[in-house]
Amino acid sequence: MTYVLNRLLSVILTLFLITLVTFAVTNILPGDVAMMIMGTQSNPEALEGLRESLGLNDPLLMQYGHWVWGMFTGEWGNSLIFKKPIAELLLQKAVASGIIVVMSMVIALALAVPLGVWAAVHRDKWQDTVSSSASLLGVSLPDFFWGIVMILVFARWLGWFPSSGFVEPSEDPLGTLQRAFLPSLALGLGLMAHLTRMTRSTMTGILSQEFIRVARAKGLAERTVIWRYALANAIGPVITIAGLQIGYLFGSIIVMESLFGYTGMGWLTYQALLNRDLPLIQSTVFVIAAVVMVTNLLVDLLYVVIDPRIRLG
Amino acid sequence: MKDIVSVDHLRVEFATDGGTVVGVQDVSFTIAPGETLCVVGESGSGKSVTSLSLMRLVEFGGGTITQGALNFTRADGSTLDVAAASAQVMGQVRGNEIGMIFQEPMTALNPVFTIERQLTDGLMLHKGLSQSEATERALDLLKSVRIPEPEQRLKQYPHELSGGMRQRVVIAMAMACEPKLLIADEPTTALDVTIQAEILALINRLKRENGMAVLFITHDMAVVAQMADRVVVMYQGRIVETGPVAQIFENPREDYTKALLAAVPKLGEMKGKAAPERMRLIGDEAARAAQAPRKPRTAKVLLEVKNLTTRFPVKGGILRRTMAQVHAVEDVSFTINVGETLALVGESGCGKSSCGRSILRLIEPTSGEILINGNDIRALNRPDLRRARADMQMVFQDPFASLNPYRRLRAQVAEPLQNFNLASGADLEARVLDLFDRVRLPRDFMNRFPHELSGGQRQRVAIARALALNPKLIVADEAVSALDVSVQAQVLNLMMELQEDLGLSYLFISHDMAVVERVAHQVGVMYLGRIVEIGPRAAIFDNPSHPYTRSLLSAVPIADPATRRFEGDMNFKPISSPIFPLGHQPAKSQYTQVAPGHFVLQG
Known part of the structure; x- marks a missing residue:
């Protein structure tokens, strides 16, 4: 406690x-x-x-x-440009951005963890090179570039997703997710690189530990050894890094939401800055900071659940 | 009866960047049911590679079995060549028909799973037990390895258990499916001597009760003498000699075996000898003959420690306030004479290292007096302390960690001289050369980096660096503990030679009673921060008077197969915690003199 x-x-x-x-x-x-x-x-x-x-x-x-x-x-005042109470405005936009942040984090983790584990298991072999090149490609190109690629490929050529806009989840939940998917994917690719590397390096360390050899000596299948014994130890640090990335994500959504015309917090921040809407800027910055800190707190508490060594003393 | 294991011309290769390296070659041996075969050798001898090959675990470390057969008699009486078995068959054999124990109990258990989960998963996999049946069996296993309060342990995580208890859990895991062969790879090397004694006795009992064969890997000849029926001696990936344990110890044929045995200090062999004696090294007779008769010691006091106390704060709470204190060193007093060695012995956590560091004020003592030649170290300000430290140097356990990996050895040995502006230019070069000669290192090593040296050579560099300032006192904290036994003997001899030539005094901190018996003039036994018994070496070893000293001595394995000590169950009192609440006023250390200079703690 x-x-x-x-x-x-x-x-x-x-x-x-x-x-x-x-x-x-x-x-x-x-x-x-x-x-x-x-x-x-x-x-x-x-x-x-x-x-x-x-x-x-x-x-x-x-x-x-x-x-x-x-x-x-709770008296946050009125936005100068939108002529609306700031609290109401922020709540609405926060939901929109929350969808993107969560979705991009899920995408990033879903790609990075298997890729990192795969690289660690085949350390210094071709699989490792493929994994690190793939994740490097993700991070070495800026987010907005990936955004443009997504729009071109999935919206323009394949026509699978709408290229821009936002609809309220209360009106059309599926439509909201569809519109959030492309910006999330673009953000997820950028996030993936750090998380892959983190997964790879923690897994490499864990796999060289004695308890992994003990698990193998017990006759457990290699699958169990890696995906249960090893990953249970490696996931904590990876999630911690993922939590720290939340702050970085809120920076990235400013560009990404503007690119996709997705009217969330990022878009709102951009509008506020552009129009010198000081009360709105102050409140937005404060809310983003608070969200980042609360997520990190939650991540740390999650870590306590995962790793019994961290005492709640 | 058919042998459980028959290894025939095993060869294991490792692919490295520098080409193929042969791990072991031409290794053949057999193990009969109910037999303990000890494989003994120094680091790099290939003993672990051999044991890992039998489990086919060597592949996970990058090794390949390129030649030979590893025949294992399975439960149904059929013979399986492990070297050629499929991954699926190995999955049935590992943990089920062959159990394995490893060296490091602290890291052998998965930190995020409960003991129960780690004990039961093998049972459910191999024996098809349900969760509740497996839990019941796990409880029986914990009882059979004599873990106190087994029901509670099942729900605990590894970090909540002590090292000795964890090793018992690891043994219980290895024994879970009642294997016919138990492979124990240095199972007690990382443990304190009393816990080692308990674990060795436990392995012996389980072997008797279950009639299994044991393959015991170790570097410690004393453990071999205690455990083995037959012995395989390995050196550089090959078998040097093999035979029954009595024959190996009493009548070794090969020179390497003889040298290995000669380098092992044997507890009790210094009985009736007044002064420390160098180790007998084969091929070093000349140096031994040159050992001049010792100068009669003039009992002049160099270091006097009075009522030394060191406590560490335990912080907690929101404001990180001190909640309790670790009483690491508690009211310790002793003296060291010029040219003599005081050994501090004890088990991990007894405060012997903290004591050594407190004397150099590497950690600040809480109270007490430290006098070197009558000069009060605790009263010194920073610049004076710096100058005073030139007289007292330290040598640590891990020479690789205590040397800077990015600097040439010349620079590292010269550094103290430059720090104190004692030499420069040609003079400095000459002094460094002289130091390398002193510790018997080739002069061209001066241009090398630490990673280019072996462990023993690195420790010589560390000693050379400590000698650079012509100190009067050297605090050697487990300075030979990490070294192979033959190298350990050489470094010990070097230290004794330097003592004779330079009149050095040592505070020799060690957990190894046999080594201490060899090198010390005076011995202090530490327990829970206090010296429980102190006196001349002969008095401590011939007439141990404190119960703790006696139990410590009874736990030391003796390098003589005729004196077996670990047959029945052994249970030593677990060491209690040195953490006390703030404001706790411990009693003063009061001693009874049982003989001249031989003191025993009261109470």
């Missing part, structure tokens, strides 16, 4: 630091929110009035306090 409390405490501390950094950075950025709302040609008195009503003339510390308190109580 102490372990969980410990981790929760550090999550809260980090979230607090994130609010500080986000607030500081968005305030250093040039640009005036009031002017962005009213346009550059607007009446100076009206501008001043808006500033006053938005609280932009308050001391910075007070503005920060207001913002954090608002985040805490």
Whole structure:
């Protein structure tokens, strides 16, 4: 239990630091929110009035306090460009992006784990070379390139998937998955490389351990030795790395969602940045950071379940 | 009766980048039912390759059986050539008809599966038992290897068990399907001596009860003497000599066997001798004859340690506060005279290494006094401590880990001299040359890297480096434990020679009683952070007075097949934990003098 409390405490501390950094950075950025709302040609008195009503003339510390308190109580304010409550907007987009993030992670793991195990079992043979070249190819080309390839091959030539757009899962669940598949596949290929390498190296280490020899000496089939005895030990580190990749994924979806016209968090972030929608930027950054941290916390807790050596003392 | 195993001209090759390497060749032997055959040899002799070939596990390490037959008599009486068997047939033989135990109990069990799962999967596979039948059998197995509270152990994970208990689980796993042949590959090498005694006795009992044959692989001649019916001596992939155990020990024919036996220190052979004596090395008679009669020792104290205590914090909780303390060294006092060796012996975790490191302040002691020539080491500030350390050097167990793999040996031996600005240019070169001569390493080794040397040569480099500053005291922490026995003997002789020539004092930290008997003037026995008994070597070995010293000595295997010690069950008291809550005030160490200079801990 102490372990969980410990981790929760550090999550809260980090979230607090994130609010500080986000607030500081968005305030250093040039640009005036009031002017962005009213346009550059607007009446100076009206501008001043808006500033006053938005609280932009308050001391910075007070503005920060207001913002954090608002985040805490669910009063996230309104987006300047969408003219909608931020909380509502983010919730909707978070679901859309969640689908892509989970799907691309599943694709990446489904490809990387077998490929990495295969490479480790046939270490220093041709299979190893094939596996590492394949995963290197995935990572050495940028995500958006894979996105373009996906659109060309699966949407344009084969016509199996729609090339862009997003529909609400409540309206057409299958359609949502279809539209999420291509961007997820493109992201998954990029993720796969790290995970393959991680699987390969942990499996290589595990396979050279004495307990693997003991398992073979018991007469267990090689299949059991590798996919049960060895993989049960290797999967923990792989999942940890996968968890760390979640942060990287949220960076990648900005490009990928824009490319596919998929209106999720990435797309929203891009719009917010483009239009200097400061309240929206602040909230989006905060939510992404929180999601990344909570996933990592979950991954660490999962690791505890997998590996009995990590004590919850 | 038909032999269980008959190996005929086995040859195993390994494909490497540098071409084909022959692991073993021309190896032939037989094992009868109920017989223990010991295969003994130093590292690289091919003894493990031989045992792995019998299980056809050698293939997983990149080896190929290129010649010979490995005939194994199966349960139904038919003969199977293991070398030619299919993977499917081997799956039936492994773990079912042949069981195997390995060296490292700490890594032999899968850390993420329960003991129950690891004990039952073989039973369900080979014997077709249901989960509940297999669990019942697993419980019987744990009882037969005498594990306390077997019901609880089934639900536990390997990390919750001690090393000795894990090795018992590994043995239970190997015995699960009642194999006709048990292969034990260095099963006790990684264990403490009392646990080794228990495990050896256990293997003997199981062998008697089940009438199985045992193939026992070891590098330790003393274990061979205790366990073997017949012995195969291997050297560089070939069999050198084979014969009944008594013949091998009393009347060895081959020079290699003679040399191997000569290099083994035998507990009890120093009885009645006043001073340490160098090992008899075959072909080294000249050096032995040159051993000058020892100068009468002037009892001048070099190191005095008073009430030394070292504790480590155990941290926990959200704020990482100190929750408890490991009492690694507890109220330890001793002296070392100039030109003498004090050996600290004890089992793992007894605090002997922490004690050695505390003296050099490599770890900071909690309290106590350390005086070298009357100079208080604990009172020194950083720069003074640095200068004082020139007088006290350390040699560690693993010479490969203690040498920098990226630097030439010349630079590594010269480094201490440069650090203290003691020599430069031609003078430095001359000093380094002299040091290489001193430790009997060829001068052209100066340009080599550590990986180009053997283990014994590396340890000589480590000694040369320790000698560079002309220290008065060398702390040797298990300095010969990782070395093959013939190399160990050479390094021990070198250390004794340096002591005579340079008047060095050693704090010799070791778990090996037989080696200690050979090299020490004084012996301190450590248990749970305290010295339980200390005194002149002869007094400790001839008249051990503390119960722990006695049990330790009774557990040491003796390199003499006429003195067998591990027939009945052996049960030593498990060592309790040295972790105590904060604020725990342990009692002072109070000693009774049983003879002049021979002290025993009270209570």
